[in-house]
Amino acid sequence: MFADKKNDHPMQSNPSSAKGFFPQQADPSYAAFGLKDRLVIVTGGASGIGLATVHLLARCGARIATLDSDEQGVESLRRAYPAGMHLLTNVAHHADTEIAFQNIAQSLGQPVWGLVNNAACFVMKGLEATTEDWDKVLLTNVVAPSFCSRLAVGRMSDVEGGTIVNVCSISSLIAQQGFLTYSASKGALLTATKCLALDLAPRKIRVNAVSPGSIWTESNDRYIREHRGLDRAGSDAAEDLGGKHLLQRMGDSDEVANAIVFLLSPLAGFITGSNLVVDGGYTTI
Ligand SMILES: NC(=O)c1ccc[n+]([C@@H]2O[C@H](COP(=O)([O-])OP(=O)(O)OC[C@H]3O[C@@H](n4cnc5c(N)ncnc54)[C@H](O)[C@@H]3O)[C@@H](O)[C@H]2O)c1
Numbered sequence: 001m002f003a004d005k006k007n008d009h010p011m012q013s014n015p016s017s018a019k020g021f022f023p024q025q026a027d028p029s030y031a032a033f034g035l036k037d038r039l040v041i042v043t044g045g046a047s048g049i050g051l052a053t054v055h056l057l058a059r060c061g062a063r064i065a066t067l068d069s070d071e072q073g074v075e076s077l078r079r080a081y082p083a084g085m086h087l088l089t090n091v092a093h094h095a096d097t098e099i100a101f102q103n104i105a106q107s108l109g110q111p112v113w114g115l116v117n118n119a120a121c122f123v124m125k126g127l128e129a130t131t132e133d134w135d136k137v138l139l140t141n142v143v144a145p146s147f148c149s150r151l152a153v154g155r156m157s158d159v160e161g162g163t164i165v166n167v168c169s170i171s172s173l174i175a176q177q178g179f180l181t182y183s184a185s186k187g188a189l190l191t192a193t194k195c196l197a198l199d200l201a202p203r204k205i206r207v208n209a210v211s212p213g214s215i216w217t218e219s220n221d222r223y224i225r226e227h228r229g230l231d232r233a234g235s236d237a238a239e240d241l242g243g244k245h246l247l248q249r250m251g252d253s254d255e256v257a258n259a260i261v262f263l264l265s266p267l268a269g270f271i272t273g274s275n276l277v278v279d280g281g282y283t284t285i
Contacts, residue, residue: 021051021055021076021080022080023055023058023080023081024055024056024058024059025058025059026058026059026060026061027059027060027061030056030059030060030061031060031061032267033060033261033262033265033267034265034266034267035057035060035061035062035113035114035261035264035265036060036061036062037061037062037063038062038063038113038114039062039063039064039065039104039108039109039110039111039112039113039114040057040062040063040064040065040112040113040114040115040116040264041064041065041066041067041101041104041112041114041115041116041148041152042054042057042064042065042066042067042115042116042118043066043067043068043091043115043116043117043118043119043144043145043148044067044068044091044118044119044120045064045066045067045068045077045086045116045118046066046068046070046072046073046074046076046077046086047068047070047073047217047218047219048215048217048218048219048220048253049118049167049212049215049217049253049256049257049260050066050068050116050118050119050167051073051077051253052252052253052254052256052257053116053118053256053257053260053261054066054077054081055254055257056254056257056258056260056261057261057264058081060261060265062113062114063083063084063108064081064084064085065084065085065086065087065104065108066084066085066086066087067087067089067091067097067100067119067148068086068087068088068089068119069088069089069090069091069119071088074086074087074088084108085103085104085107085108087100087103087104091119091140091144091145091147091148092121092136092139092140092143092144094144094147097144097147097148097151098151101148101151101152101155105155110155110157111155111156111157111160111162112152112155112156112162113156113157113160113162113163113264114162114163114164114165114264115148115149115152115162115163115164115165116164116165116167116260116264117144117145117148117149117164117165117166117167117189118167118260119140119144120140120141120167121136121137121139121140121141121185122182123136123137123181123182124178124179124181124182125178125180125181125182126178126179126180126181127180129180129181133181134181137181137182137184137185138184138185138188140185141182141185141186141188141189142185142188142189142192145166145189145192146192146196149164149196149207152164153200153203153205156203156205158203160204161203161204161205161206162204162205162206163205163206163207163208163263163264163268164196164200164205164206164207164208165207165208165209165210165260165263165264166189166190166192166193166207166208166209166210167209167210167212167256167260168186168189168190168193168209168210168211168275169182169183169186169211169212170211170212170213170277170279170282170283171183171186171187172186172187172189172190172209172211172275173187173190173211173275173277173283174283189209190209190211190275193207193208193209193273193275194207194273197272197273198273201272206263206268206269206271206272207272207273208263208268208271208272208273208274208275208276209274209275209276210256210259210260210263210275210276210277210278211275211276211277211278211279212251212256212278212279213244213245213250213251213278213279213280213282213283214241214242214244214245214250214251214282215250215251215252215253215255215256216232216235216250216251216252216253217253220250224241232250235250236248236249236250244282245279245280245281245282246280246281246282246284246285247280247281248280249280250280251278251279251280255278256278259276259278262276263276
């Protein structure tokens with residue numbers, strides 16, 4: 001089922017494994033995105049949805065910078081996309097993030113066109129969460145995207161503006177059992193998206209969110225195999241996984257990347273403060 005769907009996928013870029021992916025080349029058929037030579041920074045670009053976004057941006061001919069805390073993943077990106085800049089950075093450490101943005105400006109120049117706040121901390125706990133848990137999840141999922149936005153906005157063009165995409169979640173919108181910490185952080189990020197859209201509109205900077213449902217990433221593959229003993233087909237069929245989505249399957253990283261890159265692109269020029277839900281209908285009923 002998974003393989004068939006993949007073959008049918010019109011915008012498939014690559015299975016999202018930082019360890020085994022094939023770099024993408026700029027492809028003239030992606031010119032309509034209008035992102036050629038524009039500088040886009042992706043946090044958490046070394047795997048999953050972030051990596052799928054990097055692959056699609058490469059096809060669009062964008063200049064790409066990534067910040068990721070996974071050393072091996074950063075190394076893979078450096079090998080695959082040497083023209084870009086890929087920095088080992090924990091975005092929850094503000095001083096390091098500031099230096100990373102300076103390095104990107106020095107190497108790739110300015111202006112920054114786009115920022116994708118994608119890196120996240122997956123602390124899913126209920127009332128048992130400690131203050132350390134709360135500090136970590138809020139720092140990574142709310143404060144870091146805001147801080148990265150400040151650093152990116154300071155480098156965006158006064159004439160052309162720019163664009164920010166915050167990767168939120170269906171957890172921004174609905175309650176899920178035992179998800180208090182993660183959901184509260186993603187709900188806050190969605191509200192932050194609207195606040196920044198309002199504040200930055202006078203500078204022609206658009207700020208939007210993408211909210212995925214359950215996505216089949218390499219991390220989820222590992223986790224679900226280990227904890228549930230399910231492969232992709234089994235996960236799609238499971239009532240509490242694929243079955244939660246109207247389309248009766250989990251999503252693919254590429255399907256989220258398509259939405260992110262659309263919102264980054266001038267094609268979405270009149271869209272700001274919105275939340276593009278990519279959830280196969282999970283939150284529809
Ligand atoms: N996968 C899903 O089912 C799903 C569903 C809804 C929302 N999301 C959101 O999509 C985004 C990407 O998730 P994913 O599933 O692709 O995750 P992933 O674990 O596959 O990739 C996350 C990447 O972010 C990096 N990262 C994590 N913390 C970091 C930090 N502090 N600094 C720098 N880099 C850091 C990791 O090293 C990794 O490369 C997240 O914001 C997540 O909340 C994912």
